[in-house]
Amino acid sequence: xxxxxxxxxxxxxxxxxxxxxxxxxxxxxxxxxxxxxxxxxxxxxxxxxxxxxxxxxxxxxxxxxxxxxxxxxxxxxxxxxxxxxxxxxxxxxxxxxxxxxxxxxxxxxxxxxxxxxxxxxxxxxxxxxxxxxxxxxxxxxxxxxxxxxxxxxxxxxxxxxxxxxxxxxxxxxxxxxxxxxxxxxxxxxxxxxxxxxxxxxxxxxxxxxxxxxxxxxxxxxxxxxxxxxxxxxxxxxxxxxxxxxxxxxxxxxxxxxxxxxxxxxxxxxxxxxxxxxxxxxxxxxxxxxxxxxxxxxxxxxxxxxxxxxxxxxxxxxxxxxxxxxxxxxxxxxxxxxxxxxxxxxxxxxxxxxxxxxxxxxxxxxxxxxxxxxxxxxxxxxxxxxxxxxxxxxxxxxxxxxxxxxxxxxxxxxxxxxxx
Numbered sequence: 001x002x003x004x005x006x007x008x009x010x011x012x013x014x015x016x017x018x019x020x021x022x023x024x025x026x027x028x029x030x031x032x033x034x035x036x037x038x039x040x041x042x043x044x045x046x047x048x049x050x051x052x053x054x055x056x057x058x059x060x061x062x063x064x065x066x067x068x069x070x071x072x073x074x075x076x077x078x079x080x081x082x083x084x085x086x087x088x089x090x091x092x093x094x095x096x097x098x099x100x101x102x103x104x105x106x107x108x109x110x111x112x113x114x115x116x117x118x119x120x121x122x123x124x125x126x127x128x129x130x131x132x133x134x135x136x137x138x139x140x141x142x143x144x145x146x147x148x149x150x151x152x153x154x155x156x157x158x159x160x161x162x163x164x165x166x167x168x169x170x171x172x173x174x175x176x177x178x179x180x181x182x183x184x185x186x187x188x189x190x191x192x193x194x195x196x197x198x199x200x201x202x203x204x205x206x207x208x209x210x211x212x213x214x215x216x217x218x219x220x221x222x223x224x225x226x227x228x229x230x231x232x233x234x235x236x237x238x239x240x241x242x243x244x245x246x247x248x249x250x251x252x253x254x255x256x257x258x259x260x261x262x263x264x265x266x267x268x269x270x271x272x273x274x275x276x277x278x279x280x281x282x283x284x285x286x287x288x289x290x291x292x293x294x295x296x297x298x299x300x301x302x303x304x305x306x307x308x309x310x311x312x313x314x315x316x317x318x319x320x321x322x323x324x325x326x327x328x329x330x331x332x333x334x335x336x337x338x339x340x341x342x343x344x345x346x347x348x349x350x351x352x353x354x355x356x357x358x359x360x361x362x363x364x365x366x367x368x369x370x371x372x373x374x375x376x377x378x379x380x381x382x383x384x385x386x387x388x389x390x391x392x393x394x395x396x397x398x399x400x401x402x403x404x405x406x407x408x409x410x411x412x413x414x415x416x417x418x419x
Contacts, residue, residue, distance in 0.1 A: 003288040004099040005278050006416070007271040009113075009386040010037045010217045014229045014266035014374035020221070021265035022119045026055055026378070027062045029267035030069035030115035036217030037111075037269040038073065043281060045074050049107025051081035052097050054090025054114035055378040057121045058083060065115065075111070088330065089294070089404050089412035090114050091268060091381030096292050096414070098272050108274035109281075114379035115267035129155075169408050172299040176332065176407055177248035180255045183303050183339035191254040194334035195241040198259040198371045201331060202236035205229070205368025211394065212367055215386050231262045231374045259334040264374030268382035284419070286389040287400075291317035291415040298409055303336030305411025306403035307343045311354045313413040321357045324415075325397030328384045330404035331369030340405075366391060380404065385416060392418035 012033050015021045021029065030053055038045060053066035062068045067081040075081070086093040091114030098110040136148040168175045184194065205212065209228065219226045236258070246253035247260075278285050293313035297305050306329055314320045321327055321344065329337050341364075343349065344357040367373075367387055370380060381404055388400035396418075403413040 002103060002274065003290050004095070004102060004272050005275060005285040005288050006385060006389055007273060007278060007281065007283050007285045008037060008041050009215070009268065009270040009286065009382070009389070010040060011215050011268040011379070011383055011386060012219050012266050013216055013226045014231065014264045014376060015226060016231045016374065017119050017263040017265070019230055020226045021117065021219070024117060024265065025062065025120055026057070026059050026115045026117040026267070027065050027068040027072060029117060029265060030065065030113070030269070031072040032219055033113060033115070033217065033267040033269035034069055034073040034111060037271060040217070041271060041283060043271070046076050046079075047109055048075060048079055048111050049109050050079065050098075050101065051075055052084060052094045052110060052112045053081070054084050054086070054094045054381065056085060056087060056090055056116060057118065057378070058085070059117070059120065069115065070111070086294070086410070086412070087407040088332065088375070088377050089381045089406045089410070090378040091383065092292075092385070092402075092404065092412045092414055094382060095270065095272060095289060095385060099289055102274055109277040110272050111269060112272055112382070113267065113269040114376075114382045116376035116378040117265045118263050118376060119265050167407070169299050169302070171408065174300060175248065176302070177255050177260065179300055179302050180260070180333035180335040181249050181253050182300055184254050184335040187339045187342045189254070189335050189338050191242070192238065193338060194254055194259040195238045197334040197338060198241055199236050199238045201365065201368045201371040202233050204366060205232045205372035206234060208367035211390065215390060229373050231264065232368070232372050236372070255333055255335055259371065261332050261370035261375035264376045266374065266376040266379050268379045268386060270382055270386065287392060287416050287418045289414060290417050291319065293413050295411050296409055297411060302407055302409045303332060303339055303405045304343055305405040305409065306340045306413060307411065309411030309413035310344070310401070310403055313415060314354060317415055319399070319401075319415055320354060321359050321401055324363065324399050324401040325395065326366060326388060326391055326400050327359050327363050328365055328369070328388045328400065328402040330375070330380055330384060331365065331371045332375065332405055334371060336405055337369075381412065385414065388416055389418065392416070
C-alpha cells in the first residue's frame, strides 16, 4: 500500500478531569490543537482536502465536532469534515481513515486527530424522567402544571452519570475496570506488580518532561497558561500507590485509581498526506504509516485487544514486535498492559498466531503512558503516534509499533517508520 506520511503534529497538554480545562469543550480543545499546528507549519488551510477527528463523547451542542473544529480553525467552508469513533482507538481511526481516503484517490492532504473533554460529559435523566419533564413543559394551565409536578418521584431527580455509562460495555454489562480485574486474575497479576508498573509510568514521564514539551502547544487561559500535562505525579511510588483502595472490586480486587489511566481532557492534531503532498509543502515529515490492523476480541477481556491486532498486523505486514525499535501500548490499566505482555509470550493461552514474543521494558512506553499522561479517549490514539514518531526522530530508530485496547472488545495496531 502507499504509505501515509505524518507530516507534523501538535497536541494540547493533557489535563485531569475537572482541572485546568474544565471550562473548555471538545471543540475548544480541538480548535486549539488545529490552529496551533496550522500556525506552526504555516500551510494554507485551503490546501487541506478533509478534516477527520476522533471523538468518543461527542458534544450534544456540537454535532459532528470535526466540522465545528474545522470551521473554528479557519478551514474554508467548502472543505468537508467527518468525526470518527472507535472508542479508545478513535485517534488511530482518524489516521487510518485518511490513509483509506488517500488510497481511494479522495485527497492527498488531511488534517486529522482526536479530541475529548471528559469533564464535559453530561449527567442524564432516565427516559421516564424525561417524559415527565416534557409533560411539565407542555402544561399551560395551573391545574395541568400541578398534575404534572405531582407525577414526579425523588428518583426522577437523580441523574445518570454519562461518563460511567460511556465506560460501561452494554454487551457484557461490565465497566472497563472490571475487565481489567478479570485479566489480573487470569494472568496472576498482583497488586504489587500493577502499582510498580504505574509508578514507573510516572517516573518515565517525569524524566521525559522536556521531550514531551516538544509535542505540546500551550493553552492560554484567563490569568494563566497551561504548559504541560498536569497528571504527572512526582510522588507516585509503589508504596504510596499501595495505600489506594480498589475501585471496581472492592473486596478482592487490585485495580485502583492509581494503577489505571487518568480521566482527562485534551486534543491532538496531525497533518498527514501523500508523498506528493509532502513534496509540495516542502516540510520534512515526522514519519510514515506503513501498516495497520484492527481486530475484535471478547468484550470481557477487551484489554487483550492489542495482542490480536498485533497478530493480524503481522499477517498483513510481516512485522512482529521484535522488528520495532520502540513500542507504545496504551496504558488503559496497568493490569491490561501487563496482561498483553504476558499473552504475547503465551500464544497457546491467548489464541493468537504469533510466535512467543517478549517486549523488553526498555522498548516500552519510554516517555510514560496514560497512567501518568492521561487518557482523553478520543485523542489518545493520535497522541501515541505523535509520541512514537518524536522518539524515533530523537533516537534515529526506524520502526515503532503503537497499539491500544478498545472498549467493547477490539484492538488496534499501527506500524510507523521514521523517514
